Amino acid sequence: MPLLVDTIIPFAPDGHVDLGAIRAHALWLFAQGVDGLVPGGAEFLHVDRKEKERILEVVTDVAGGRTLLVPIWDPSPAYVLKLGRLAAERGATGVLLPPPLLLPAPEDALVDWYRSVALHLTLPLYAWHHPRFGNALTPRLLQRLTTETKVAGVLDASGDLHRLRRIVAAWPGCVWASVDEVVSASELHALTTLPGLAGGVSRLANAWPELVRRAWGHDTLAGDDELCDAVIHRGSAVERAGSAAALKRALGVGSRLPLTGVDEAEFARLPVSSFR
Numbered sequence: 001m002p003l004l005v006d007t008i009i010p011f012a013p014d015g016h017v018d019l020g021a022i023r024a025h026a027l028w029l030f031a032q033g034v035d036g037l038v039p040g041g042a043e044f045l046h047v048d049r050k051e052k053e054r055i056l057e058v059v060t061d062v063a064g065g066r067t068l069l070v071p072i073w074d075p076s077p078a079y080v081l082k083l084g085r086l087a088a089e090r091g092a093t094g095v096l097l098p099p100p101l102l103l104p105a106p107e108d109a110l111v112d113w114y115r116s117v118a119l120h121l122t123l124p125l126y127a128w129h130h131p132r133f134g135n136a137l138t139p140r141l142l143q144r145l146t147t148e149t150k151v152a153g154v155l156d157a158s159g160d161l162h163r164l165r166r167i168v169a170a171w172p173g174c175v176w177a178s179v180d181e182v183v184s185a186s187e188l189h190a191l192t193t194l195p196g197l198a199g200g201v202s203r204l205a206n207a208w209p210e211l212v213r214r215a216w217g218h219d220t221l222a223g224d225d226e227l228c229d230a231v232i233h234r235g236s237a238v239e240r241a242g243s244a245a246a247l248k249r250a251l252g253v254g255s256r257l258p259l260t261g262v263d264e265a266e267f268a269r270l271p272v273s274s275f276r
Contacts, residue, residue: 001192002035002199003216004067008206009043009055010253017051019058021253026062028275032209036067038096038201044071046256052083060090068092069126077116084121094124096155099135107141115149124152131158139167146171155201161187165194172196179212180204185229192217204235207250207273241266252276
């Protein structure tokens with residue numbers, strides 16, 4: 001099953017996006033055998049419009065036809081469409097769009113949100129479900145999106161294996177799952193072998209792509225118990241060491257936000273990433 005990496009966004013000491021590091025990191029990830037990228041997915045709120053466009057240029061130039069699901073959220077629906085069209089011009093595979101963030105919206109409004117974008121884009125549009133977004137894409141709503149709009153699929157970051165089984169059964173081949181959200185080796189094992197799942201997306205793989213790639217099922221090791229356990233253990237170790245701050249420290253890249261709180265003792269236990 002394909003593995004995509006939800007890539008970090010490196011920042012220079014002056015706070016600007018480090019485009020050279022983005023290029024180097026993407027090249028390194030592809031050399032490690034990952035199948036594609038979700039460029040800057042977890043940090044899409046931390047960059048401005050021009051920076052999103054520059055990141056898109058760099059990553060599409062490096063990808064060479066590999067899978068790219070490009071986040072296109074913006075407060076302006078007009079700019080959402082502009083960025084989606086730029087992604088198509090640059091050769092992306094698809095675009096990724098969360099629901100309206102934080103403020104609750106009725107189901108009909110969420111359907112209209114996705115319809116208004118999908119009808120005007122040539123690339124496949126993937127909805128993005130995460131419990132922290134504030135508007136849940138319930139199985140019922142996803143069913144409406146499949147029948148009432150041109151939404152092509154969903155990236156599900158719930159970590160809820162029961163939910164994933166349900167929506168994959170209803171929407172085979174159209175559901176991507178966040179690898180890092182599951183909390184046990186047995187659940188990761190079940191996810192790697194879930195029939196009909198389109199693939200996985202991992203942020204942990206920014207630093208340790210080979211480990212996640214092998215556990216996810218490249219070669220002949222899909223669902224290998226020891227590898228799944230190692231991925232869960234590595235993810236827990238990163239969380240103990242400081243989560244996003246620890247991951248960026250492991251990669252040797254800067255952040256725009258004042259990410260502090262790295263536990264030095266826990267961080268020292270993390271294996272070194274071979275990037276840089």
